[in-house]
Amino acid sequence: MIENILAPSVFATCLRLATPYLFAAIGEMFGQRSGVLNLGVEGIMLMGAFFAHYVVLSTGSLLLGVIGALIAGLVMGIAVAFVNVTLKAEQGISGIGVYLFGLGMSELLFKTLVGTPRSVSGFPPLHIPVLSDIQFLGIGQIFFQHNLLVYVAFALVPISAYVLRRTPLGLMIRAVGQNPEAADAMGISVTRVRYMTVIFGAMMAGLAGASLSIALLNVFQQNLTSGLGFIAIALVYFGRWRPFGVMLGALLFSFVNALQLQISAIGIDVPSEFAVMAPYVITIIALVFASKQTEKPTALTKPFDRGE
Amino acid sequence: MNKRILTLVLVVMAMVVLSALPAAAQDDVFRVAAVAPSATNDLAFSQSMYKALTMLDEEMGDGFDFVFQENTFVVDDAAVALREWASSGEYDLIIAHGSQYGSIIEELAPEFPEVSFAWGTDVNTYGLDNVFAYTAAADQGGYLNGAMAAYMSESGTIGVVGPIEVGDAKLYIDGFVAGAQAVNPDVQVLVNYIQSFSDVPLATEAANTFVANGADILTGSAQMVVGPIAVAKENGLLWFGTQASQAELAEGAGVMFQVYRWDTILRDMIEKIQGGTLGGEAYTLTLANGGLQMVMGQAGG
Structure with a gap:
């Protein structure tokens, strides 16, 4: 029974489910570490998902699809940074605007340019030689038979941790998020750093969308992301603004989700309402007992004013 | 003298315009307004109704016109649209395509007894003679x-x-x-x-x-x-x-x-409405009546 519930495929599903969260949440984490909350992640993901899908549909090139998603993220990111950093808008409100824009615009473009849901051949699973054949505990199936974007998403975690902790750039980002006045006095351009992190975050959100529309699902439909972007923002808080914390949250949430899918698939009769609730409930419980030691940027959501 | 004639002309014109306004629904065009929870290209529930209305539009040509508000999963948003359509008096049939809209129809239909409503999927007309209900087996x-x-x-x-x-x-x-x-x-x-x-x-x-x-x-x-x-x-x-x-x-x-071939029952509703019956009937699409097709x-x- 237990070995049925905890089959290797469940862990593989967990890694796939975690992929869009990782892209979106790691990107969002950089923005927040520099003091900018971008609530519009969901809208940017939708734009990225649409453009990736549309480009692949028209050109057949997955590389161009990824570039399309990154450009969509870049453009949205510049807009978000301009509104939040330059115009110093209320970040909680402007983010909702960005979300609604992305939701409506991606749908309009989809309807006009594509019309009806169509599938593309997205990133195929890469069977990594030798490693993917490991039978022991199903390790090959769990870790080494995924599509390229899954590996990229997980590679992003240690890289982000390194950049944030060990590089001058990371120090600048943290300084701007913790104490923008001091950073400014040290000659760091708060505005430039925030633009950079917000735009990077938006490009990662675009990539998160692409990971759905041309790698994991290979279709596009209006509101394809259905709330993933908002969960990604919650995961940044859950992960206490640390890349490995974010990954842990994404994995926990995805694992419980994969588990509830497996429980229904092998015919165990659990009311599906409870099963669907479980990931949220368990994540909240984990949050309550999680370490209170926080790296929350003190300047989060606070626009910087040089006071000249 | 000229002024009097001018005034008379204006009054006559105003009367013509005013009398034409409430008659909008009585012209030769059968107008339908529909609200649905998802997109018209969802390859599922909403598309089935959109397609039916498009078919009727092609069949009836100038004699048919419809507006379709999609992606209205939130019941309150649908209520706003439905009330607006009902009070405009411009539509011969108002369709609430989603079982979550039932309570709105129950509330709205008695307020506008001269307007015909249809909703589904359900078989409940709430005992009102201006409500059609429809479902699919x-x-x-x-x-x-x-x-x-x-x-x-x-x-x-x-x-x-x-x-x-x-x-x-x-x-x-x-x-x-x-x-x-x-x-x-x-x-x-x-x-x-x-x-x-x-x-x-x-x-x-x-x-x-x-x-x-x-x-x-x-x-x-x-x-x-x-x-x-x-x-x-x-x-x-x-x-x-x-x-x-x-x-x-x-x-x-x-x-x-x-x-789902909603067009089969919509044709019947249109005929009934044109004959003066605004509702009171529940339809079920089945394989036998051609409403369901494999x-x-x-x-x-």
């Missing part, structure tokens, strides 16, 4: 799909991705399970209601989980099935569909689709 096509699926399955395992356990989705899935078991009592039909009509990522992973557990045939209901259809295609599985034909998207995987996909041979 989705279990009928579900039974056929299930029987065919059990006959074609080699692994003996079939995966069903459902939305919420209500309405025509529940009917379809119950029918599917019964049909499959009638053909092969040993067949394993695994059902997962993912509690969402629109969550494509979750529906996709539900389908992937069925594949990992040996399913060689998939089916499902609601607009999130585009995800499971892609899973079926990628893994060389067979797909059975409902609500609208998904044959194009499911190319190479689609076996059989149950299609459409074969390529994989169905």
Whole structure:
């Protein structure tokens, strides 16, 4: 029974489910570490998902699809940074605007340019030689038979941790998020750093969308992301603004989700309402007992004013 | 003298304009307004109604006109649109295409007794003579799909991705399970209601989980099935569909689709309304009355 519930495929599903969260949440984490909350992640993901899908549909090139998603993220990111950093808008409100824009615009473009849901051949699973054949505990199936974007998403975690902790750039980002006045006095351009992190975050959100529309699902439909972007923002808080914390949250949430899918698939009769609730409930419980030691940027959501 | 004539002309003109206004609904054009929870291209519930209205529009030409408000899953938003349409007096028939809209119709219809309403999927007209109700006996096509699926399955395992356990989705899935078991009592039909009509990522992973557990045939209901259809295609599985034909998207995987033909009952409603009967009847689409149609996909041979 237990070995049925905890089959290797469940862990593989967990890694796939975690992929869009990782892209979106790691990107969002950089923005927040520099003091900018971008609530519009969901809208940017939708734009990225649409453009990736549309480009692949028209050109057949997955590389161009990824570039399309990154450009969509870049453009949205510049807009978000301009509104939040330059115009110093209320970040909680402007983010909702960005979300609604992305939701409506991606749908309009989809309807006009594509019309009806169509599938593309997205990133195929890469069977990594030798490693993917490991039978022991199903390790090959769990870790080494995924599509390229899954590996990229997980590679992003240690890289982000390194950049944030060990590089001058990371120090600048943290300084701007913790104490923008001091950073400014040290000659760091708060505005430039925030633009950079917000735009990077938006490009990662675009990539998160692409990971759905041309790698994991290979279709596009209006509101394809259905709330993933908002969960990604919650995961940044859950992960206490640390890349490995974010990954842990994404994995926990995805694992419980994969588990509830497996429980229904092998015919165990659990009311599906409870099963669907479980990931949220368990994540909240984990949050309550999680370490209170926080790296929350003190300047989060606070626009910087040089006071000249 | 001239001024008097001018005044007279103005008064006559005003009277003509005013008398023409309330007559808008009585002209030769039959006007329909409809609200639906998802997109007109959802390959499912909303598209089935949109397609029916488009068909009537083509058939009746200048004598028919319709407006369609899609993606109105939130009941309060639908209520605003429905009230606006009803009070404008411009529409001969107002359609609330979604079982969640029932309470609005129950409240709105008595307020506007001269306007005809239709809603579904349900059979409840609330005893009002200006309300039509409509539903689909989705279990009928579900039974056929299930029987065919059990006959074609080699692994003996079939995966069903459902939305919420209500309405025509529940009917379809119950029918599917019964049909499959009638053909092969040993067949394993695994059902997962993912509690969402629109969550494509979750529906996709539900389908992937069925594949990992040996399913060689998939089916499902609601607009999130585009995800499971892609899973079926990628893994060389067979797909059975409902609500609208998904044959194009499911190319190479689609076996059989149950299609809702709302146009069959809409024609009857229009005739009744033009004859002065504004409602009071409940319709059910069935295979027998032609309201449900089975459409074969390529994989169905």
